[in-house]
Amino acid sequence: MIALSLGLIAAGGAGVAVLLLQVGHRTEVVTVVRDVQVGQVLTEQDLGKASIALDPAVKAVHASDLDQVVGKRAAVELRPGSILAPSQVTKDSLVKAGEQLVPIGLKPEQIPATVLVPGQKVQLVHVPVQGETGTGKASDSPPQTLPGRVVKASGAAPGTGVVVVDVATSADDGPTVAAWVSAGTLRLVLAAPDGR
Template identity: 45%
Template sequence: MSETTATPQQAPGIPAQTPGQGPGVTVPRAYKARRRSPWLATVLIALIAGCGLGFALLLNSAGDRQQVVTIAREVQAGEKITPGDLATAQVAVDGGLKSIRADEQDSVVGRRAAVGLKPGSLLSRSQVTRTALVRQGEQVVPIGLKPGLVHASGLAPGQRVEVVKVAKDGEAELAPGKEKEAPAQESVPARVIKVGDAEEGSGTRVVDVAVLKEDGPKVLSWSATERAALALDVPDGGQ
């Protein structure tokens, strides 16, 4: 009589089992090994290299920083520069800017500001001068300029100008039946010393100019009667 091996019956709804696998255990697809894409590895390498390059550039720029002279408090054009007017700061210096190194600070003390110096700004060689803006034999006269007489190109200390006497409104009109020769245009050479801010409301801007001492009273009378205007001279060699 032959022996027969009984095959266990599989219950309905239960998946077939593989030898060596426990009952009811399946491997989800989510846990299967995934292969990384080559392009992802390339992007990661590029990011790491870029960060390293940026860090190297940052270190390099930090190495180019220099200790330079800055302005600690406001200095008007023509005023002498004192040690208290100056400070120092470590900045990345632009090659096109002729800044003054901190160890050269004493070389500018005692010189005059060629232009108005504002706190927090860097000091350059072009902003200092040995020459006084107001020279011996000169007087400083204020000229009040209405908005229509202010140069759009701007005025700056040291610029050469002509103070021109202008007619007031209605002054050039002649009485009927009378003839009169137009007066010769009067002007006086001058140099800008300081340009004030526009007054609130009127917009009038006061400009201090240096003129010869003998011309001072005349120019002052023009200014007091609102007959003075400024004509900007063209620099030598200008078109």
């Protein structure tokens, strides 16, 4: 009986030691507590802290670095309950000097099936209505294209499937792209990974 009691006490002590060891290896990290849109400046109210057992392979912003991410912009859309990763924030504006942000509403057949992500390079293609050239060129001329960069893409609207894509273009190209959007003659294609 005595031996059994001593064994149970030892086992209980070992269990407590393991538990304390696990608690000792917990890490305080920064979490997201409310929705943050792409490009939005992060505030203290957007962020929280949590103590977790963090796998070394998981990259997370440590709670001690909270002040360093406040004031930066969200590089991706952030959802409540998620752990904030360093790659999800940026100090740069998503629209650079000399650029304009053009919102483009596109029907499903006007965009690639591939999910568009911030920073992705795209080509904005002008496809005139059949029989119209608008520039005096022959109708079989190659379509006019302009470069752009995705800043944000919405989800498909219920019923219509329309996706609104915010695209950064040069200030010179912005009005042209807006005119193509208004005329319904714009198509969006993905640029090659190297941007060419």
